[in-house]
Amino acid sequence: MSKINANFATEIKEFGGVNFNACYNCGTCTAVCSLSTEENSFPREMIRYSILGIEDDIQSSLKPWLCYYCGECSESCPRQANPGELMMSLRRYLTSKYDWTGLAHKLYTSKVWEFGTIFFLAAVILVLFIFFHGPMTTELTSEGGVQLNTFAPWKMIEIGDWIMAGLLSFFLISNIFNMYLKIIRSNKNLKIPFKLYFTEFWKLIVHFASQWQFSKCDQLETKKKVNFSTYWIVHLLLMSSYSLMLIMIVVFLGWFQTDNIYEWWHPQRLLGYYATFGLTVGIIYFSIARFKKKQEKSKHSHITDWTFLVLLFLTTISGILVHFFRIYGLPFSTYYMYVFHLMVLFPMLMIEVPFSKWSHLAYRPIAIYFYNLIEAAKKSKKKT
Numbered sequence: 001m002s003k004i005n006a007n008f009a010t011e012i013k014e015f016g017g018v019n020f021n022a023c024y025n026c027g028t029c030t031a032v033c034s035l036s037t038e039e040n041s042f043p044r045e046m047i048r049y050s051i052l053g054i055e056d057d058i059q060s061s062l063k064p065w066l067c068y069y070c071g072e073c074s075e076s077c078p079r080q081a082n083p084g085e086l087m088m089s090l091r092r093y094l095t096s097k098y099d100w101t102g103l104a105h106k107l108y109t110s111k112v113w114e115f116g117t118i119f120f121l122a123a124v125i126l127v128l129f130i131f132f133h134g135p136m137t138t139e140l141t142s143e144g145g146v147q148l149n150t151f152a153p154w155k156m157i158e159i160g161d162w163i164m165a166g167l168l169s170f171f172l173i174s175n176i177f178n179m180y181l182k183i184i185r186s187n188k189n190l191k192i193p194f195k196l197y198f199t200e201f202w203k204l205i206v207h208f209a210s211q212w213q214f215s216k217c218d219q220l221e222t223k224k225k226v227n228f229s230t231y232w233i234v235h236l237l238l239m240s241s242y243s244l245m246l247i248m249i250v251v252f253l254g255w256f257q258t259d260n261i262y263e264w265w266h267p268q269r270l271l272g273y274y275a276t277f278g279l280t281v282g283i284i285y286f287s288i289a290r291f292k293k294k295q296e297k298s299k300h301s302h303i304t305d306w307t308f309l310v311l312l313f314l315t316t317i318s319g320i321l322v323h324f325f326r327i328y329g330l331p332f333s334t335y336y337m338y339v340f341h342l343m344v345l346f347p348m349l350m351i352e353v354p355f356s357k358w359s360h361l362a363y364r365p366i367a368i369y370f371y372n373l374i375e376a377a378k379k380s381k382k383k384t
């Protein structure tokens with residue numbers, strides 16, 4: 001028997017749920033949602049569970065992750081119950097429930113924790129630089145650039161990067177395991193043949209790389225001349241730039257953080273420009289969308305949506321400035337901006353990747369993987 005949490009409706013408001021109690025169960029949202037099938041009702045089932053506070057069923061559900069927030073349900077709702085925004089807030093809620101440390105819950109529900117953690121992690125970087133930085137030199141390289149590696153040797157930074165990557169992976173993977181326990185292992189009636197874990201795995205890679213689920217939710221947006229494919233392309237551009245930057249600073253730092261100044265067409269510069277371009281376009285596009293509030297999915301912003309965009313903006317702009325200060329031979333500007341860059345980058349990665357906004361890039365493809373596993377297991381059961 002499922003447990004009832006009488007305070008659930010109040011709690012979910014902290015994660016951004018607005019007005020879903022106004023729902024009178026008319027079913028319009030289910031009729032317009034392109035994900036709905038005879039067996040699966042989107043998003044009405046989640047609305048009912050949320051109003052009734054049936055937490056266990058919400059925590060073991062994949063539905064919030066399968067929704068890509070096209071907003072059709074919210075636009076069609078006669079009661080302005082914002083079912084699309086409820087699905088978004090359930091994703092935040094689930095992120096906090098998968099996280100065994102409890103930090104995701106605190107970051108989503110308390111501004112003091114959110115900003116306190118950012119400032120604390122930034123202060124850690126500042127203190128490390130105060131005690132361990134190398135000499136600042138005004139002597140330029142033969143190409144006229146700044147000697148950044150004298151001040152911040154890449155080998156030293158790389159050690160920090162690997163420690164950070166280890167922590168990020170540990171938290172994210174353990175939270176994904178928790179997700180697995182809640183969704184797959186908690187279902188006693190479900191037996192998944194072992195080989196399916198491998199045969200369905202390729203779809204996980206495809207969905208992570210393409211974010212293809214977006215394409216299922218485009219009818220109404222297209223009718224209203226909001227170009228949904230633009231959203232998908234910008235999202236993909238942002239996601240690929242973010243991932244590329246993470247790989248370059250963790251795996252290829254010695255190649256990326258060099259004192260040499262290469263020609264503009266060198267792969268090191270081209271990859272850096274791609275990542276900078278993708279991040280800049282993504283930040284501008286999503287910030288404008290959130291300011292304008294024209295699209296359903298951008299009408300309601302949780303504080304963590306803005307924190308992510310601001311941290312990403314500061315990281316990108318400081319990274320661009322470090323690049324130009326370095327190649328135009330401005331030593332002190334380069335050194336101070338580099339410290340500031342890491343003071344923003346470190347909290348952004350530590351908070352966003354395992355505990356907040358970025359984690360949905362991992363949870364969503366994993367959820368699609370679990371969904372495919374469950375469907376394949378049901379089919380193989382029918383055959384036997």
Ligand code: SF4
Nearest residue numbers: 023024026027029077
């Ligand atoms: S359309 Fe609105 S009122 Fe009708 S079931 Fe959906 S959320 Fe409830």
Ligand code: SF4
Nearest residue numbers: 033067069070071073
């Ligand atoms: S936002 Fe789109 S995909 Fe999500 S529940 Fe509503 S109609 Fe369905």
